[in-house]
Amino acid sequence: MRRPDQSVPKPKTAVPGLLRADAALFRGAPDDDVAAVYDRAADRYDHFRELWLRLAGQGAEDAMLAGLRAALRPGTRVLDAGCGSGVLARKMREIEPAIELTLLDFSKAMLDQAADIPGDRVQGSVLHLPFADASFDVVVSAWVIETLPDPMRAVQEYLRVLHPDGQLLYTFCSLPHGWFSRAGSAWLRAAVHRGFAGDFLDGEHTPWHDCERSHLQRFSHGLTTEVALRSCCEVGAPVLPAPL
């Protein structure tokens, strides 16, 4: 019998904080309906996002936040394309509370998680943005394009709605170079694919334009990438910088 002063030992999990219910997201065949995937994951999404940053995403996220710190001013019109639960939107509001924020996502459940964030909320697709040309000073899209059937099309849309002086920033999961990094990351790539419909983009599918006003940075052995483009950029067949 347990004495009153004995605390109940906590069960050990393979990943800190990973619940049995969370594991269900990774079972079964990957779902083709990406909105349904995120509707299902919405209430636990922030927990996985945190885990993703710890495992691989933090470098790219920090690079994007550095770009946002330089770009955000009072009144800056910002589109968070594929905003999810609004984690990044909250960070942007901390950087500059007086931005004019538009949050867009096609998952209603994800948008609902961001209901407390001041700004316009739009349920729609990043592949057909419901905004006029040149509507935003900053477009940001974190960990979205790798979930799309046509990442190039989304980035063309982001550039279309960008003001001529504007800036586009995005992060995504990318395929590392070299068999060692590919083999070592296979389990993580499979989990992201199964649980979150994310495909790690290779060079051929990476929207990118090389000029003196753009940059592309890779992190975590190439598993994540951060890109900054300007409205004059045109994305097409990419010529990527040399591997790490």
Ligand SMILES: C[S@@+](CC[C@H](N)C(=O)[O-])C[C@H]1O[C@@H](n2cnc3c(N)ncnc32)[C@H](O)[C@@H]1O
């Ligand atoms: C991995 S989450 C990233 C969410 C958020 N940007 C973040 O940084 O946490 C991908 C998000 O993209 C959204 N998404 C995927 N395809 C989309 C599409 N075609 N149009 C709009 N949103 C989409 C999903 O619903 C989900 O919220």
